[in-house]
Amino acid sequence: MSLLDIAHIDTAYGAISVNRDVSLSVGEGEIATILGPNGAGKTTLLRAICGVVKPKRGAILVSGRDMTRLPPDKLAKAGVVMVPEGRRIFADLTVRENLRLGAYAREDREAIEADIRRMEYYFPVLAQKRDQKGGALSGGQQQMLAIARGLMARPRLLLLDEPSLGLSPLMVKEVQSVIADLRKNFGAAVLLVEQNASLALAVAERGYLMQSGRIVAANAIAELRDSRLMRDLYLGAGKSRLGEAAAPN
Amino acid sequence: MDLAKTESLDLPQAEPAKGGSVGAPRLTWMERAIVPAGVFLLLIGLPWLHPGYRLLSLAVSTGVNTIALCGLAILFGQAGIMSVGHAALMGVGAYAGAILARDLDMSFWAALPCAALLAAAVAGLVGLPSLRVGGHHFVIITFALCGLFTIVLTNGGAFTGAATGLDIAPIGTVFGVNFSKLQNLYLLAAAFVLASIGLMRLVMTSSYGRTLRSIRENETLAAALGVNVGLHKIVAFMISGAFAGVAGLVQVYFLQHISPDLYGAFPSVYIALMVMLGGPRMLLGPLMGAFIVTFLPEVLNLDPIDARIAYGVGLILVILLLPGGVMAGLAHLYLSCRRCVVRS
Amino acid sequence: MEIFLQQLINSLSVASVIILIGIGITLIFGLTGIINFAHGEFLMIGGMTTWLVVSHGGGFLLGAAAAVAVVGALGFVLERSLFRLTLDRPMNGFIISLGLIVVLQHVVIRFWNSYQKAIPQPLASVWEIGGVRIVAMRAAVVLITAVVVAITFFAISRSRYGLALRASVADQETAALMGVPVRRYITGVFIYGSALAGLGGAMMIALFPITPFIGSVIVVRGFAVALIGGLGNVAGAVLAGLVLGLMDGLSAGYGLPEWTEAYSFALMILILLLRPQGLLGGTAGPKAI
Numbered sequence: 001m002s003l004l005d006i007a008h009i010d011t012a013y014g015a016i017s018v019n020r021d022v023s024l025s026v027g028e029g030e031i032a033t034i035l036g037p038n039g040a041g042k043t044t045l046l047r048a049i050c051g052v053v054k055p056k057r058g059a060i061l062v063s064g065r066d067m068t069r070l071p072p073d074k075l076a077k078a079g080v081v082m083v084p085e086g087r088r089i090f091a092d093l094t095v096r097e098n099l100r101l102g103a104y105a106r107e108d109r110e111a112i113e114a115d116i117r118r119m120e121y122y123f124p125v126l127a128q129k130r131d132q133k134g135g136a137l138s139g140g141q142q143q144m145l146a147i148a149r150g151l152m153a154r155p156r157l158l159l160l161d162e163p164s165l166g167l168s169p170l171m172v173k174e175v176q177s178v179i180a181d182l183r184k185n186f187g188a189a190v191l192l193v194e195q196n197a198s199l200a201l202a203v204a205e206r207g208y209l210m211q212s213g214r215i216v217a218a219n220a221i222a223e224l225r226d227s228r229l230m231r232d233l234y235l236g237a238g239k240s241r242l243g244e245a246a247a248p249n
Numbered sequence: 250m251d252l253a254k255t256e257s258l259d260l261p262q263a264e265p266a267k268g269g270s271v272g273a274p275r276l277t278w279m280e281r282a283i284v285p286a287g288v289f290l291l292l293i294g295l296p297w298l299h300p301g302y303r304l305l306s307l308a309v310s311t312g313v314n315t316i317a318l319c320g321l322a323i324l325f326g327q328a329g330i331m332s333v334g335h336a337a338l339m340g341v342g343a344y345a346g347a348i349l350a351r352d353l354d355m356s357f358w359a360a361l362p363c364a365a366l367l368a369a370a371v372a373g374l375v376g377l378p379s380l381r382v383g384g385h386h387f388v389i390i391t392f393a394l395c396g397l398f399t400i401v402l403t404n405g406g407a408f409t410g411a412a413t414g415l416d417i418a419p420i421g422t423v424f425g426v427n428f429s430k431l432q433n434l435y436l437l438a439a440a441f442v443l444a445s446i447g448l449m450r451l452v453m454t455s456s457y458g459r460t461l462r463s464i465r466e467n468e469t470l471a472a473a474l475g476v477n478v479g480l481h482k483i484v485a486f487m488i489s490g491a492f493a494g495v496a497g498l499v500q501v502y503f504l505q506h507i508s509p510d511l512y513g514a515f516p517s518v519y520i521a522l523m524v525m526l527g528g529p530r531m532l533l534g535p536l537m538g539a540f541i542v543t544f545l546p547e548v549l550n551l552d553p554i555d556a557r558i559a560y561g562v563g564l565i566l567v568i569l570l571l572p573g574g575v576m577a578g579l580a581h582l583y584l585s586c587r588r589c590v591v592r593s
Numbered sequence: 594m595e596i597f598l599q600q601l602i603n604s605l606s607v608a609s610v611i612i613l614i615g616i617g618i619t620l621i622f623g624l625t626g627i628i629n630f631a632h633g634e635f636l637m638i639g640g641m642t643t644w645l646v647v648s649h650g651g652g653f654l655l656g657a658a659a660a661v662a663v664v665g666a667l668g669f670v671l672e673r674s675l676f677r678l679t680l681d682r683p684m685n686g687f688i689i690s691l692g693l694i695v696v697l698q699h700v701v702i703r704f705w706n707s708y709q710k711a712i713p714q715p716l717a718s719v720w721e722i723g724g725v726r727i728v729a730m731r732a733a734v735v736l737i738t739a740v741v742v743a744i745t746f747f748a749i750s751r752s753r754y755g756l757a758l759r760a761s762v763a764d765q766e767t768a769a770l771m772g773v774p775v776r777r778y779i780t781g782v783f784i785y786g787s788a789l790a791g792l793g794g795a796m797m798i799a800l801f802p803i804t805p806f807i808g809s810v811i812v813v814r815g816f817a818v819a820l821i822g823g824l825g826n827v828a829g830a831v832l833a834g835l836v837l838g839l840m841d842g843l844s845a846g847y848g849l850p851e852w853t854e855a856y857s858f859a860l861m862i863l864i865l866l867l868r869p870q871g872l873l874g875g876t877a878g879p880k881a882i
Contacts, residue, residue, distance in 0.1 A: 104757055
């Protein structure tokens with residue numbers, strides 16, 4: 001029994017099937033990744049895990065408890081927190097307010113305040129800009145805020161959807177080091193969805209390859225990196241921006 | 250990636266089937282034709298059934314509303330744009346007719362193209378800036394413009410007849426037909442109704458209709474495919490305005506007296522209500538909607554207050570249970586009966 | 594000068610009623626995208642409830658409390674049974690509200706006829722301050738509204754619930770990811786908005802007689818206020834209410850009274866076209882990111 005177990009999940013938008021028979025798991029404190037080209041269904045899967053999308057079939061278990069069709073607030077309370085694609089910062093709320101909102105599902109007042117200070121310590125830019133509106137931050141800063149906001153919920157599992165999207169290479173490096181230290185500093189496991197293979201390959205321990213909504217490979221990161229499938233999916237070595245590689249569909 | 254929800258496709262509609270409705274039961278050509286044919290015969294033959302003055306008048310009112318509703322059905326049913334301003338557009342046609350008759354001695358026939366064009370122009374003018382904003386905002390703008398229209402009319406002094414309104418002489422005799430006789434006026438109105446329904450169907454089945462529907466389904470996608478969304482929305486609004494203008498003109502020559510409160514925000518609400526009730530995408534939807542709201546209660550001699558409560562409740566039920574309107578509901582009913590009969 | 598101040602207080606009292614429904618509208622529309630035109634009928638029912646209580650011997654305060662309770666409950670029932678079903682398609686919510694206007698108006702007419710209803714002035718005194726005659730009731734309305742606005746504002750900007758509400762108005766889906774039970778907030782906002790409308794109705798009937806048709810007249814003002822101020826923005830609604838109230842007062846006192854209503858329509862249309870997010874900035878609706 002792992003922290004997160006997904007068994008035979010099918011998802012669809014109306015009549016259009018997105019994910020088919022997806023099974024994977026994430027252990028306590030582990031950093032796992034799902035790689036795949038644009039449109040493979042990675043985001044939809046994450047949305048199904050955190051309760052925004054209801055799967056048509058299959059089960060989602062968190063520490064053995066069935067959480068398959070529960071709404072997002074229940075998942076958040078159970079410690080499964082999503083940092084959505086595109087960051088989705090509340091632009092009109094201040095940085096502090098964004099952080100505080102991240103802790104909505106929690107009851108422990110004082111600990112929440114302590115955690116805010118902790119976030120400001122780990123992400124100094126949040127301390128500097130604490131009373132500014134979220135919209136005033138740069139892309140990279142917003143990504144830090146989004147991750148910090150997710151961490152405010154004291155998650156056991158943090159779902160990261162394409163954190164490197166739209167960021168400069170320098171910022172990507174910073175995001176990378178934050179993710180690598182998440183277990184050490186915050187005790188959270190991470191399920192990372194990325195098109196940017198080099199980031200994922202650098203931080204993850206285990207990985208899954210997704211294509212056209214299905215898992216086509218599952219392995220330890222080193223094996224995955226060297227696999228034929230990986231090279232077939234992403235044409236040519238040295239291409240780090242996988243979205244640019246021609247996707248089969 | 251935005252995957253829009255696909256709508257339920259198994260509804261037999263006035264417009265041609267989409268590719269996705271494979272396997273959905275469809276009515277045969279004969280079945281589709283029989284009800285409209287019957288209705289049209291009834292429409293034309295009504296005077297010979299000796300309905301009496303009151304019923305015939307009601308029928309003309311219903312007809313007038315139907316003309317405007319056909320326009321609104323094109324705007325809402327096809328392009329997906331809701332407007333609560335159609336009574337004002339009818340008012341443009343009506344007041345244009347009355348003023349042209351009074352000041353320029355124009356007859357009904359001469360005023361006809363003017364009313365249509367003027368109403369279309371007003372719609373275009375209104376639509377130009379306001380169709381860019383979202384659907385909700387547009388609805389409120391049309392509602393506010395209606396209110397504004399009535400205020401302008403009421404304060405228009407002698408030109409618009411102010412609060413008392415304007416009078417107009419009846420149509421008079423043309424080609425030997427005396428239009429001050431209600432029967433003949435009715436037939437004229439019926440002709441317009443048939444023409445409106447025909448035009449509406451023409452738009453629905455044409456490629457233009459398909460373009461409008463693509464805008465309704467997914468605007469961004471349509472724009473990406475090269476559709477000039479802004480222009481088409483305005484043109485659709487103008488077309489619906491033209492219908493309303495004609496309806497208003499027929500109305501003023503029928504009532505022979507008009508006043509601002511006929512064309513305000515609340516009459517517009519009733520018109521939107523009628524189109525939703527009848528079914529904005531069905532051939533006979535507009536007629537059914539006008540029939541239910543304008544004709545039926547009077548005929549059944551319902552207490553006007555109870556009748557209104559009934560429409561309100563009826564509208565709510567129809568929206569929740571029969572999203573395609575009453576006509577769509579009837580079509581479904583017929584299909585289920587047919588399935589039962591076929592099985593046995 | 595005195596006349597101007599008097600006009601000001603008069604317009605402020607009317608503006609107060611409009612602000613009360615404007616707040617409800619801005620929150621409900623901002624959070625759900627549903628244009629509930631029947632909100633005006635909520636105000637009317639509030640006024641009618643107050644009238645019923647007062648004409649049966651109850652005091653005004655009891656009547657006002659009853660109005661708040663009855664309309665708040667009505668809002669709850671309608672949200673649960675009807676509006677909830679249209680959350681995916683807010684346009685349907687709008688159309689249902691049209692049906693509701695007809696139903697609510699005519700049910701009231703059926704039982705209590707369509708003539709004017711009035712209650713005796715709860716506060717009959719008139720104050721003289723520096724040569725300006727201020728009708729006590731009008732001042733009371735302004736005061737009560739100010740208190741309500743202050744409470745609402747405080748709750749929205751300081752409390753945890755207010756924060757969650759503002760986040761939900763800005764981005765419903767992400768708020769849900771944080772654990773905000775958005776559906777419950779929608780119900781809450783409906784109840785609160787309706788209760789405020791009920792209070793507005795009680796205030797209105799304390800100032801002048803009402804008919805069952807008053808709702809339809811007021812509701813457009815309420816939407817104007819919400820849109821001009823910015824959807825979901827309470828401060829915006831208050832500001833817009835004050836601006837419109839001022840315009841009304843000036844128009845009635847110095848300008849062309851027949852055009853008074855036209856000004857608020859015109860301003861609303863202008864804002865919708867030129868600055869659709871409103872004066873103080875609001876959300877573009879729940880589907881916007």
